Amino acid sequence: MREIQMVDLKAQYDKIGSEIDNAIKSVLVSTAFIKGPDIKQFEEELQEYMSVKHVISCANGTDALHLAMMVLGLKPGDEVITTDFTFIATVEVVALLGLKLVIVDAEPGTFNISPEAVRKAITPKTKAIVPVHLFGQCADMESLIELAEKHHLFIIEDAAQATGADYLFKNGTTKKAGTIGHIGTTSFFPSKNLGCYGDGGALYTNDDTFARKLRSIANHGMKVRYHYDDIGVNSRLDTIQAAILRVKLKHLSKFNEARKAVADRYDKAFEGCHSISVPERSVFSSHIFHQYTIKVKNGKRDDLKKFLESKKIPSMVYYPGPIHLQKAYGYLGYKENDFPVTTILCKEVLSLPMHPEMDREQLDYITLNVLEFFDKSL
Ligand SMILES: *Cc1c(COP(=O)(O)O)cnc(C)c1O
8 A cells, every 4th residue: 555645746746747847847948937928827727717807826825815915905903804723824914914813713513714703703993804715615605795795894715725616605606715705815835735846826806906906016016117006025926836737727626526535435434433523514615625624522633643643644633723822823812712612623623634646445544543443442
C-alpha cells in the first residue's frame, strides 16, 4: 500500500506531471514571469468556471482578503463580523486595517458561521460580514444576505476552502461559492482543492467598479503606468503559477468528485459508530470536501489521533484553538466561554486524510483502524 498522506500532491503530480511540466516550460521559454499571457487566460477560464464576471488574481488568499477589505473603503473602527472557527488569515486582515473585529460562534453541525449569532452581533457600526465556507461547504448565505440587505452590509466570502462548491438557493438557482456576496476571495495554496505549486490567490466579483479598483490596488494603485490613483500594494500571481492553475482547473471537477466519493465511503463505513459523528451535509450547498472532519465524542479525539499515528495514518486538528482565545487577539477582550460551540468543536474535530488520489485499499485501511480503535476502547 502507498503511504497515506493528508493530501498527496506527489500522487497527483505522477498523474498530471507531463501537462504541468509543459505548462511551466512554456513560461520559462517566454520569460514573461510577471503578468504573462497565462494570467489573463487563467482569469478568464476561472471566470467561466465560476460563472462570475470578474476574477482578479493576486499573490495569496490572505492578500485577497486584505484587498477585499481595502476596496470597500472601510474606516478604522468600522465593525466586521466573522466566525470564531476559521483559519487565522480571515481575521488578521481585519485587525491589520484597524477595523473592529467582531467574532461570533459557529454552528455545531456544519462548522460554519451562525447567522443567528451574526444577527445578534450587528450594531450601527457594522459594515461587513465575512462568512467562511469551511472545509468545502457553503455557509448559510441566504440568511446572511437577508441580514446584509436589511442592515446595508457588505458580504465578503472567504471561499479559500470551497473552490467549486455550489450554493443552492430556495428558488432552485445555484451559484458557486465565492460569487454570492459582494466580493469572494480564494487561495491557491498547494493543498487547497485548486492549488498551485507555491502561493496564489484570487478575488471574485460581479461589480465592475470593485473589479477595476481591485486590479489597481493589487498593482500599486496604478491604472496607467506610473500614475497612481489609489494607495495600493504589490500582490500579483506569478505567471508560472497561473500556467499550473490552468492545467489544474481542467481537472478540478473530476478531483472534487473523487473527494466526494472518498467522503461517501467514509460516511458509509462509520454509519454504525456512535462514538463519532460524520460531517453534516447542508441542504443548501454541495460539499467538495476540502477536509473530511469528524467529531470524536467522550474526550477520545487525541487518543484516536495517536492510535492512527501508530498505524501510519496521518490526521489533523483543524482548528485546535478558537480565534477568540489566541494571544494576539486578547485585546478584543473576549472571555473563555463566550463562544461555546467553537470551543467544543476545537476539542472534538479531527480531519482524516482526504484527496482525490486516495485508493480503496488506503480507505479501507483507515476506516478499519478508526473502527478498531473504538471497538478496543469500549
Ligand atoms: C488557506 C486559507 C486562507 C489563506 O490563504 P493563503 O493563500 O495561505 O494566504 C484564508 N482563509 C481560509 C479559510 C483558508 O483556508
